[in-house]
Amino acid sequence: MAQHLTIKDLSLQYSASDPKALSSLSLEVEAGSCCAIIGPTGAGKSSLLHCLAGTMRRHHPESVASGQIQIGETLFNGLPNHILFPIAGLVLQDPYVQISGVRDTVFEEVLFTLENLGMVPQDPRKTIMSLLERLGIDHLADRKPTSLSGGETQRVALAAILIAQPPILLLDEPTTALDSNAQDKLRLILRSLRGRTTVLLTDTQIDFALSIADQILLLDNGTIIFRGDPRTLLSQIHNFSSTLPIESWLQAQSFLSSHEKLSRHRPMIAKALSLK
C-alpha cells in the first residue's frame, strides 16, 4: 500500500564542517502521488533521496542531520539508521553501481532482488518477464548484465528495484541514458503505479519530470525555491533560466506567441510534451 511521506525541517551536512547540503526542508508527498525534484548540480536532489532511502547514514556515518522524516506511521528523528528497502526502493544515479554483477543473466539479476528479500513468487519467470517486457528489455533476459549498453543497463537497474514493488519508489535521474521510446515505457509504468506507489524522482532535465509529476520541487543550494504542479511551474518558468535547461521551452513559448492561431492553443505545449 502506498505510504504518505512527510519531511519536516530536514537539514543535512555531510560532516560537521561542511556547508548544509539540505537546509530546513519541509515537504509533504501524498500517498500514491509522484513528486519530481529538479534543480542544478549540487542542489541536494540525490542527497534528499539518500536520506529517505536510509542510505545516507550508512554511507556517510559522519553526516549531521536534524528534522524529521515520516513514512506512513513510522517516524524518524533525523535520518533512518538503516536501509529501508523494500519499504523505500532507491534506483541509483549510476546503474553500473546498482547492478550486482554476481549473476550471469539479466533475468537472474532481477530474481536476485526477490531472493534477497525472501519474496520469490511461485512463478518468478512470469512476474519478471512481464516487468522486463514493460521496460522493453525482455529480449535481453538471457544477456549478461555487464555486457549491456548504458540505456539497457539503466533499465535493468530499474527492474531490479521495481520487482520488489516498494511502496516508496526513489528514482535518481532514471532517464539519463534512455532513448525516447524507453522514456515512454517508464512513463507508462510510473503512471500505472499512481495510487499504489509514492514516487520521488530527480531529473536534471525537466521534460520527463513535467510529464509525470503531480508535484514539482525545484531545489537550489539545498533549499526549495519552487514547489507546485507542472502547469504552475511552466507559467513561471522564465524565472528559472539560470537553474533549469529551459531554452527549448522559451523557444517554444516565443514561437507560440508569434503565431496567433497557435496562441489560442497553448495546451499544445502540454500535448507536445504529453503532459498529463
Add this chain to the structure above:
Amino acid sequence: MSIEFKNVSFRYQNDHEVLNNLSFVAEPCAFHLVIGQNGVGKSTLLKLMNGILKPTSGQVFVGELNTATHPTSRLAAEICVTFQNPADQIFAPSVRKEVTFAPRNLRRPNVDGLVSHALSLCSLDSVSSHHPYDLPAPQRRLLTIASAIASGSPCLAFDEPSAGLSQIERVVLERLLTELKRDRRGFVVVSHDLGLFLRYASQVLVLSGGRNIFFGRPEELLEREGYLRKAGLKLPLPLRLQRMARK
C-alpha cells in the same frame, strides 16, 4: 583527417552481432551526430574508431591508419574518445593529473598550455587539485571531456556528453563546443539529446538494426520523421510545435 568505415561488422565474443556491414565516411573537421535506440551499437561504433575494438569483418580507417594494424596509442593521437560511464576511464588521483595524462603520453608540445586551456574550457580550473571522485557526477563527465580536449587530437568523440548534466554544465558544454568548432576540431558525438546537438551537427548518422539507415544533413533528417522514430527519438520541442502548427 577522415574516418572511414568499410563494410564493418562487429560481434562481441559469444554474443549477438551489433553492427552489420556498416559503411560511411566521416569528413575531417565536421560535426557528426550519431543517434539510435538504446543498445543499437552507438558506443561500440566509437570504440571501433579508436581501436579499442577491432571489426569482426571489414575495416576502419582513421585517416590513412587501419585500426586493425595500429595500436590505440597511435590512434589516440588522431581521435580521442570519451566513455559513456566516466568511471570507466578516470584513474588519476587529481583532476589536473587526469587531464595531463593524454598530452604527456602523446608527447605533445606545450603540455601545460593544453591542460590549462582544457581545464578552463570545461570550467574545472577551480577544482584542478581535487580528486576526481570528490567531484559531482556532472563535473566528472566534463573532466572526461577536458581530458579529450587536452589530448590535442584533431578529432574528438564523445559518448553521451550531456547525460546527467544540469543547466550549469550544459552551458559550459555548449560554450566549449562552439569554441572547438571554431578551432576546426572534428567531432563524433553519440547522444539522444537532439535539442542540444542538432544545431551543431553537420551530419547525422542514424543506426538501426546494426546498419546506418540514414547519413546526411540534419535538415534532411528532420524532413523524414520515420528515421527519427526508428532511432527511438522525438523531435525537440520547438520543432515539434512547428510541425503541429503546420498540420
